[in-house]
Amino acid sequence: MALAILFGCGQAYAQSAQIIVNPSVEAASLDRERLRAIFTMRMTAWPDGPPIRVFVLPDRDPISDRFYREQLGMYSYVLRAVWDRMVFTGTGLAPTLVRSEEEMRARVRATPGAIGYVSSGAPTLRSPMQSPLLYVGLQRR
Amino acid sequence: MRRIAVLLLCAAACASARAADYQVHGYAAQGFVYTTDNNFFGPSSDGSTDYYEAGINASAQVVPGFIVSGQAAIRDAGISDDGSLRVDYALADYRFISSETGSAGVRAGKVKNAVGFYNETRDVIFTRPSILLPSVYSDNQNQRSLVFTAPGTQAYATRVFGRHELSFIGTKNFNRDVRKSDERLLIDLGGLPFDLHIRDSWNAQVMDSFDGGRWQFGVSYFFGRFTLTTPPQITLAGTFDVGLTMFSARYNAERFSVTAEYVLNPNENEVTVGGIPVLRQDITADRGYLQAEYRLSPHWGLMARLDGSFSDKHDRNGREFAAANPGSARESRYARDVTVGAHWRSDEHWGVWAEYHWIDGTAPLQRAENPQGVSDTRWSLVMLMAAFRF
Numbered sequence: 001m002a003l004a005i006l007f008g009c010g011q012a013y014a015q016s017a018q019i020i021v022n023p024s025v026e027a028a029s030l031d032r033e034r035l036r037a038i039f040t041m042r043m044t045a046w047p048d049g050p051p052i053r054v055f056v057l058p059d060r061d062p063i064s065d066r067f068y069r070e071q072l073g074m075y076s077y078v079l080r081a082v083w084d085r086m087v088f089t090g091t092g093l094a095p096t097l098v099r100s101e102e103e104m105r106a107r108v109r110a111t112p113g114a115i116g117y118v119s120s121g122a123p124t125l126r127s128p129m130q131s132p133l134l135y136v137g138l139q140r141r
Numbered sequence: 142m143r144r145i146a147v148l149l150l151c152a153a154a155c156a157s158a159r160a161a162d163y164q165v166h167g168y169a170a171q172g173f174v175y176t177t178d179n180n181f182f183g184p185s186s187d188g189s190t191d192y193y194e195a196g197i198n199a200s201a202q203v204v205p206g207f208i209v210s211g212q213a214a215i216r217d218a219g220i221s222d223d224g225s226l227r228v229d230y231a232l233a234d235y236r237f238i239s240s241e242t243g244s245a246g247v248r249a250g251k252v253k254n255a256v257g258f259y260n261e262t263r264d265v266i267f268t269r270p271s272i273l274l275p276s277v278y279s280d281n282q283n284q285r286s287l288v289f290t291a292p293g294t295q296a297y298a299t300r301v302f303g304r305h306e307l308s309f310i311g312t313k314n315f316n317r318d319v320r321k322s323d324e325r326l327l328i329d330l331g332g333l334p335f336d337l338h339i340r341d342s343w344n345a346q347v348m349d350s351f352d353g354g355r356w357q358f359g360v361s362y363f364f365g366r367f368t369l370t371t372p373p374q375i376t377l378a379g380t381f382d383v384g385l386t387m388f389s390a391r392y393n394a395e396r397f398s399v400t401a402e403y404v405l406n407p408n409e410n411e412v413t414v415g416g417i418p419v420l421r422q423d424i425t426a427d428r429g430y431l432q433a434e435y436r437l438s439p440h441w442g443l444m445a446r447l448d449g450s451f452s453d454k455h456d457r458n459g460r461e462f463a464a465a466n467p468g469s470a471r472e473s474r475y476a477r478d479v480t481v482g483a484h485w486r487s488d489e490h491w492g493v494w495a496e497y498h499w500i501d502g503t504a505p506l507q508r509a510e511n512p513q514g515v516s517d518t519r520w521s522l523v524m525l526m527a528a529f530r531f
Contacts, residue, residue: 025317033241033242033301036241036353037240037241037242037301038241039430042239042240042241042243042244042299043239043240043241043244044205044206044236045205045206045239047325051202051205058489059439059489060439060489072353073352073353074353074354075353075354075393075410076385077393077436078353078355078393079354081268081354082354084262084265084268085261085262085268087164087166087198087200087254088166088196088198088212088229088261088262088265089166089230089253089261089262090198090200090208090210090211090212090231090232090234091208091210091232091248092200092208092234092298092449093162093163093164093200093208094166102413104513124412
């Protein structure tokens, strides 16, 4: 599995979006197939059991676009159609929308089982008092 | 008044999707319809605002894999929908397989039937390509309580095979009464009392989503048997077997999408008086469209569509029908619709849509909405809609 796990290192994949997960999540492989299953809300629990909480930035945010395109191989409007179908047929919960990368970090840090994404070039907000977010850099297959 | 109440509800619940384990969402849209001739979705030849739709839903994940949800909705569309409050869906969903390679589960309650790309979310403008759905969805026939949502049990499964994601949804609907407001659009017995039931109704859809949804192919099937009963002294009875087989295909590129769907709609009708058959019909209607959508920017989108709708696929120009039914117009048996449209989305909550239809034929018109007859068989339809979602 071509996977690198980078603790707190925000510079590894410049110009890319970067996955972040709550520290409660065991370092799991996150290949494209699993990411698609998570972000289309088909897979609802981590392999070791806890529920997955998905956080996303607005569809129009360039980071969303980059993340969906590069790491899921999907367009944001196609994902939106998947979520809308669940929301308006009562067959699933849509991802939780956050307004900024700062909010993304805070919510992912505070929510067990959470997964989200930020831009890889952004500074990481860490202090010794805070548990670090787990940054997962994904190599493209 | 009802519209205002729904908007207030929407506003009150606007802080939706804050919690992970329950969500509240909704939509509200107001339309304006203008036709050069004929009435469609209300008294549109004078310009009509009789077209609106709104809904509010809630979903809660009780335990992982188990969801309960419901949506209340109103919709008014001239004669074909009366604006009454209805339960659009109310269901429990238990997903017993949920992994990266697949999922499977069951649902029970009032469920949405999977037909084509758009049926399940057909009343939410944000999920449609245009204000008026293509003719394969029979937007002016109001089959909502008949075909498109119904109480029943549903099984679903998804499985990933390489770059293909295959999904299946199968529904067995319960036997049920047809709403009075729908009955009057389906059957006219000149004022005689009657009841219409639907039974043996089921549907299934298989969809292949290839390469992250870039290509999508689907086949949907629906069957239902309508039975007509009258009081004993009238002794009129009927059965109407209705089938739908829909083929769906779509290509999604970054900026544009191309969608095509085609439906075959066989009807086997038998009417008896005192047990003696007086009418036996076996007619297959077909409808289809080819549609292009272009996303100019995150705010602006354009669409164009060629649509054809035929009441009898062996008599597409209606000549045989007109010959067999003196006084009937052959143009009532088909419609060819050329549509162009545009929309503007200010943000994820608000949007405005506009579209123009040039239509040859009167198949989609409701007789009860055009009591003095059709004024022109070639007509134009302009639709505007402003909508909010959360």
